[in-house]
Amino acid sequence: MNLGGPGFRFEDRRAGMGVPPRPVGGQGEYKGDELWSNVVCGDFDNDGFADAFVTQIYDLPYAHALLYRNVGGARFQEVGVAAGVRVFNTYGAAWADFDDDGSLDLAAMGQDGANERGDKEAKLKPRLHLFRNPGAAGNWIRFDLRSAAGNRIAAGAQVVVKSCAGLMARQVEIGTGSHGQQNDPRLHFGMGAESRPVWVLVRWGGGLSQFLKPTPETGRTHVLIEPVRPAFSIAALRAERKSSLEAEIWVEGTNLEGRAYLWDLDGNGAFERVSGVPRIEAGFPSPGPRFIRVLALDRETAVGLEACVVADVY
Numbered sequence: 001m002n003l004g005g006p007g008f009r010f011e012d013r014r015a016g017m018g019v020p021p022r023p024v025g026g027q028g029e030y031k032g033d034e035l036w037s038n039v040v041c042g043d044f045d046n047d048g049f050a051d052a053f054v055t056q057i058y059d060l061p062y063a064h065a066l067l068y069r070n071v072g073g074a075r076f077q078e079v080g081v082a083a084g085v086r087v088f089n090t091y092g093a094a095w096a097d098f099d100d101d102g103s104l105d106l107a108a109m110g111q112d113g114a115n116e117r118g119d120k121e122a123k124l125k126p127r128l129h130l131f132r133n134p135g136a137a138g139n140w141i142r143f144d145l146r147s148a149a150g151n152r153i154a155a156g157a158q159v160v161v162k163s164c165a166g167l168m169a170r171q172v173e174i175g176t177g178s179h180g181q182q183n184d185p186r187l188h189f190g191m192g193a194e195s196r197p198v199w200v201l202v203r204w205g206g207g208l209s210q211f212l213k214p215t216p217e218t219g220r221t222h223v224l225i226e227p228v229r230p231a232f233s234i235a236a237l238r239a240e241r242k243s244s245l246e247a248e249i250w251v252e253g254t255n256l257e258g259r260a261y262l263w264d265l266d267g268n269g270a271f272e273r274v275s276g277v278p279r280i281e282a283g284f285p286s287p288g289p290r291f292i293r294v295l296a297l298d299r300e301t302a303v304g305l306e307a308c309v310v311a312d313v314y
């Protein structure tokens, strides 16, 4: 788990979340975490928490894929058999809503239960499976991003959805995993019982950031076109200590007057201050380095630029 700025340290929370480490085998014996070959993430039940499908390799009766349902962001529960997606001995899988009904479906290679039955003939015939999701109860929203020539599907772009439960981020990825499988490049978000996001921010690969206006509806795929660059620029974000636990923070750039500024003062991705000028004073509860981000927006188009700085507060 990424603990956030300014240090961006990671903490291994696996053992406490229902996925304990499994000992690997010895010489010539394959078992445990050694068998894991891939993980693909998607919110198959649209509850707002990303779930994980993990594949395992080798022709062994226990080398089967695992579907981990994310239970409220607190732990994972393995539901592969109940969901009907347990396959054996495979490297890869991908999530995509192939029938466009709003529920992510799953494509996976692998033998089905033959290995458990000891069926020698079937064991030799791995198949490509297309598992249709019968439908999830929660709301959903999806974004289909289009960039300029050269990167038409907007690879690298990120969408952040703020819901009542918190922030969710997805990135347009290309050829992920050990064998380059490709999830649906359209970014899918489960929304649970929420009928509309609080806000949606798109970070285009070319450096532009865009708040979607009006806030888009759930239950639809929204096609987004990369906007044109706003008529201002940011050279840097600066911070300077003002007094004990207080700092002055300002944007340097050109044509900055008349923009709207959103400030994330604790590096958690959510903006807690808004200003009409590119300079603020902020107080902090304790000393230490702070990761601070600003989003400067053109008021008409809600398209803008972001910058960050680490401020030493003391």
Ligand SMILES: [Ca+2]
Binding pocket: 042, 043, 044, 045, 046, 047, 048, 049, 050, 051, 069, 070, 190
């Ligand atoms: Ca989920």
Ligand SMILES: [Ca+2]
Binding pocket: 096, 097, 098, 099, 100, 101, 102, 103, 104, 105, 133
């Ligand atoms: Ca579907």
Ligand SMILES: [Ca+2]
Binding pocket: 263, 264, 265, 266, 267, 268, 269, 270, 271, 272
């Ligand atoms: Ca914040």
